[in-house]
Amino acid sequence: MSKELKVQSWRPLEEVQKLFRETFQSHIFRLLQLREKGKPVGWFWAGSPVELAYVFDVANIFPEQYTAFCAARKKSDKLIDAAIEYQYGEFTCDYLKCSVGSILNSEAAPLGGHCGLKPDFVLDSRMCCYGHHAMSEIFANLYTEVKRFIIDAPYWTKEMVGKVDFLTKMPERISEEELEFVIAQLWDLMHFLEEITGEKLDEEHMKRVFEVSEKTSRNLIEIANLMLSKPTPMSQMDYRDFPAIGFFITAADYALHFTEKSLEIIKERVKKKEGVVEEEKLRLMSQGIIPWYSELYKYYEERGVTFPLNLYVESTFYLIEASKPLESLLRRSMLPINCDIDAWIESVVRRAKLADVDGAIMFENIGCRPISFGLRALKEVLWQELGIPSIIVEAPQCDPRIMPLERAILKMNAFIESLL
């Protein structure tokens, strides 16, 4: 590089990491407790009505989170190979290949495979993408005894919702037909959960669950906003733990605790104007699912390139409203990949301006169509609206073999050089 980026001392938030480990342990503890009580295990997808797992006290497993965990521990390649050997498409989502691999080759999978716990039911959701629906069908084929309950939501067009805030997933409006269709299905789902748990819906309990979820979700939003500060207060290596909270467990007490404590720590850093590195050289936006196995972010942060705005992480945050529980569940489907780009692009542009980013790195998650097929159009808009350039790096979220760190760095360096 012509202007060399010197390695600086890197300052991850070890306390946040420690808190996250504890949160994860609390979650596992909850699962074990529920299992002991004979509660059913349900598999849930991102963007689906995840609060209901807490409303009905079912053990909630998230295949996506489990596979991200496998990838981060470099245990994903054998699982992916098992799925391809079984002849699932090479270009299907990594989350599919890994979770199915953990069923087909459970010996090679962490935590005994089967995404951690075999399901009693699968919540099939088309609230985020077609892939989730198709994967649920696969689980129903591999576990023939397992009940698969489908919930469908529209692809939100601008005509239906007007503008949608990228971070809070608050739309200007929700068209009547869609509201009615999804809410009716949510009631059906609750009846299904009543049946499978053998317990009636406890409205008081539901209220409390949503109150926790709202508080957690507000904390996450505040954290996302603090991230835009200068210098960038937190490393992406820490921030990457937050989607697991936002997507899946906002309703858990331990998640609330985690976000409260993390928020305090980050606030403190922002107050002190302390960043992930001493001297920030460049600020980048990041889009696409994080390649969980990669240390790419760390490599660049150590060299003064920080990431104040991570669109993927923000897409996993919501504003949950305890006063409108069903509508909040419905809005889980308003994540950007299930919404017209014209509905949310304005809020992204606004946030990019606030974050004052110099450029964007986009991960093309091979196998993930909604993200990857939209990148190039987003790249055009960012250039036109903000004059910021982007680079696309092919990196499926779980398969470390496609884009080894060295190759990604080779590609990134040329881009970074052009920004300095």
Add this chain to the structure above:
Amino acid sequence: MYSIGIDVGSAYTKAVMLAAKDDSIDLIAYDVVPTRHDMRKGVLEVFEKTLKKGGISKEEVKGIVGTGYGGRIVQLELGGKFVSEITCHARGARYLYPKCRGVIDVGGQDSKAIKLDDEGRVISFEMNDKCAAGTGRFLELMSMVLDVSIDKLGEIYLKTEKKASITNTCAVFAQTEVVSLISQGTPREEIIAGLIDAFASRVAGLAKIVGLTKDVVISGGVAKNVGFVKALESKLGCELWVPKEPIIVGALGAAIISLKY
């Protein structure tokens, strides 16, 4: 009566001559020549050579079957029938090992796994795709990158305990990985062992798809690579039957089939 089977592969053209008398079939002669750019020449060459070795004249040959990528050239040049290499390999393997229930053939350009029923009929098969991973070409490329004679690879594998981890079986990506391992100072032997392991995994994948579990014959030139066979055996958890001349199994099958015509 005499019959000849000719298997025109991407690397070699093979011919086998059989004599059938009453109920017995005897292998009279066989020959292997490199496949030429002009496939016809290779076909005629191997045909002549096999006739000569068997001491038989052209007129005495009653049946001819061509197989392999250039199998149709045989039909054009010498007449007879064209039968797919899957059927021919199955037939050849079954002749050599009457109890075999599966065949893995690793050729220069493709590899295949074939499952047979009790009667020796093909019940399913899989072939690898249009890429070099899992074919003889992969080992050839890697031996070039590592500057080791391809014949030595197997022995090196057997002698090397530690295997470098090669995560990619795509020939292009694997090459990048090999280069980076070399630059990291990984011993060449370990890289070779790692490559053979990765290669065997890929072929084992094919065998798993069709469900080969035991009584499996391995054919094709790569079957002579003792290291590869060992690696594949451990991946599949079963012993593989290696014919004395694994490269002529397809041509042998073609010759057996040609006895019918």
Add this chain to the structure above:
Amino acid sequence: MDSLTDVKRWFSKSNAINLAKELHVKGKKVFGLVSWSIPEEIVYAADVLPFRLFGNSYFIEKAHMYLPSWCCSYARSCLEEALNERFKWLDGVVASKLEDTCIALFYLLRHIMKPKFTYLLQVPVIKSEKGKEYFIKEIMRFEKVMEDFIGRTIFDEDLRRAIRVYNENRRLLKMIYEMRGKGHLPLRSAEVLDIVTSSMLIPKDEHSKLIKDLLDSVNKMRRREESGIEEKVRLHISGTEVLDPEVLQIIEDCGAVIVSDDLNTGTIYFWSEVDEKEDPYEALAEQYLLRGAPNILVTRQLSRGVDERIEYMRSLIEEFNAEGVIFLIDRGCEVLGHAYPHLRDNLRKLNIPSLRLDLDYPISREHYVTRVRAFIEMVRGKHV
């Protein structure tokens, strides 16, 4: 009456496209459709021509700007056409939300072509009464948006007529398949594919006329010597959008005859009819969601979509005495990327042999011939 060769030419893709363009020049509005799962009858009833978008070229150059190489060739080739300005003349683009690729393609086409009319139809993924109710409302909303665009009301009678016209075409296409299955059709399957795909490009009533002319000229011919068909292996083809007749040609050249399929460019498109007696909106929702050929993307609550599809395949295989199945799978196809292993396993349970061929363009003939020949030999169980 023209000779059979001339008749066959009418169904060629280029001829069908030219016909659609001629109508457009004469003032007819034309909407490009990105999926087969859109109730076209509504479009037809509005006197707009539903024109299924197909790519023409498999040599992708410009589409790489927007879609990566692992995207299915259908979407990439469609986008390539749009970038080459070959869809510029269209008045609108309509897609369905069922598939993620389809949604992405819809937004890219909107971004590139900027057509006057666009609509993303919300087809539910769930087969249920609630799904149907919602779908009826969605069909009506689509109709309303279209009425606003064309500036006139679509009456029930328009819709009923459209349903009748479509049903007639479905019956005729079915007849073609039945004749082929019996060996009474002097056409190769590649030509039959042209007949089906051309029906997605030109007005259905005109297409029906063409089929009738074709059948006339077939009937006038001296009864075809049915040599060959008995000796050939009868195959069923499974897949999604198969557009290239060459693949089918190669399969039949290897000594097979294709007798049935469950392709989106085959029976899935036309096999069952819309109920003409019911309320038209309800009948359309029934057809496209519940009753029609099983859409692998749409599932009944607490059951498996693959089971329904397998049952559909099994019934066709039985009806047409197919001896084996060839799957034609685009490497980028998300739908079959998920479903294939389970379709394969279920066929195995039924003792139906199957072969998977990866569709990758440009077609490599040798690659297919080796596999198909081996498969045919396997199905025949010869040489043993």
